[in-house]
Amino acid sequence: MPLILNEAEVADLLDMGSTLDAVEAALRAQAEGRATNRARRRVMMPGSGLNFMAAGFPESGLSGIKVYSVSRGGARFYTMLFDAESGELLCIMQSDKLGQMRTGAASGVSVRHLARPDASTLGMYGSGWQAESQLEAIAAVRDLSRVIVYSRREESRKEFAARMSERLGMEVETTANADEPAAQDIVVTITSSREPVLLGEWLRPGTHVIAAGSNFLSKSEIDPETVRRASFVCVDSREELGLEAGDLLRPLESGAIFPEAVYELGQVIAGQVPGRRGPEDITLFASQGLALEDIAAARVVYDRAVAQDMGRDIEF
Known part of the structure; x- marks a missing residue:
């Protein structure tokens, strides 16, 4: 069952020092052929748009996708993490704050x-x-x-x-x-x-x-x-x-x-x-x-959430 984390929980779990290290490690892995990134794609509609980007980072045990919508009402960001081996959906987290942190990192x-x-x-x-x-x-x-x-x-x-x-x-x-x-x-x-x-x-x-x-x-x-x-x-x-x-x-x-x-x-x-x-x-x-930067930061959040028994499980 995937873990669900909201913006406040993500903000509590993520710090800049850890984000810097996670993003640096992910970019190194990308250069060395140990990670895969796919660029953002956009679905544009009258008055709104849907954006998505994906990455795989086998050493972290994860693949993931970031999806966000933009409309007159604002932007909404979500990141989904999957187990790289089993394909199981591990976590869905709101990720506006996460995106801000990884961009700065x-x-x-x-x-x-x-x-x-x-x-x-x-x-x-x-x-x-x-x-x-x-x-x-x-x-x-x-x-x-x-x-x-x-x-x-x-x-x-x-x-x-x-x-x-x-x-x-x-x-x-x-x-x-x-x-x-x-x-x-x-x-x-x-x-x-x-x-x-x-x-x-x-x-x-x-x-x-x-x-x-x-x-x-x-x-x-x-x-x-x-x-x-x-x-x-x-x-x-x-x-x-x-x-x-x-x-x-x-x-x-x-x-x-x-x-x-x-x-x-x-x-x-x-x-x-x-x-x-x-x-x-x-x-x-x-x-x-990059989605790879999002996934690297999301891994930090997910690991800490599991360690602290945070979030809510849901069934599909």
Whole structure:
């Protein structure tokens, strides 16, 4: 009988440290051919849409699928875990919080492996809910001396700064100058914008850039100059090229970068490609999110729920 977990239970069971480690292990396994991921597919209907993505991670003993609907009433996220050997449905969990955490964790993992070792300042574009886990994950892997946030609405960025300053016990600054976050060691875009919020001309040598807000070909948070200036470009999965990586579409179409020059973050983790070669390099991680990352985080939740005898069993 599968276990049922709601959002509150998932949030109680999942922490950023464990999510970072789980996502990193899953991306390494993907690069080494020990895990399988299938990109998101979308069923679009008038006023709503259904999205689904799947992955298999034999070493964890699991396969799984994430399904979410988007409509005028909002978005609803669910992840289902299956026993990789028997095929038994083990768990259904609400997974809005889980998705937020794994998205932040993927960015944190990219900082671990691609940011300069002395990188200590963070500039952020975006102050919404997804921005929270971006900051939390990066703060977990780097000792940050400065965090500065820009977003279109002054009220939103100030509320975000106050909330995250209290939660993380660190000062989070805000700015009305769009180019100021780009002057930091690590730069994150995590917005809903369809047009670039970050211009490559603003970046300093040595920056690590994370473009995490776009997962549609029609959306791009960074301009082509950002991609052109990057010495190293990677994604969660190369399968996303031509499907979801809107941040890379124009540079690929114009020849500013070739598909062969786009790598996977897991390849860096596994030591298959070097990533950053020197302190002056600008590195770029264009994150669209993988089912494999969801399944890795869901495994943490499921194991802890079983250990604590949480959730509700149901019969079909």
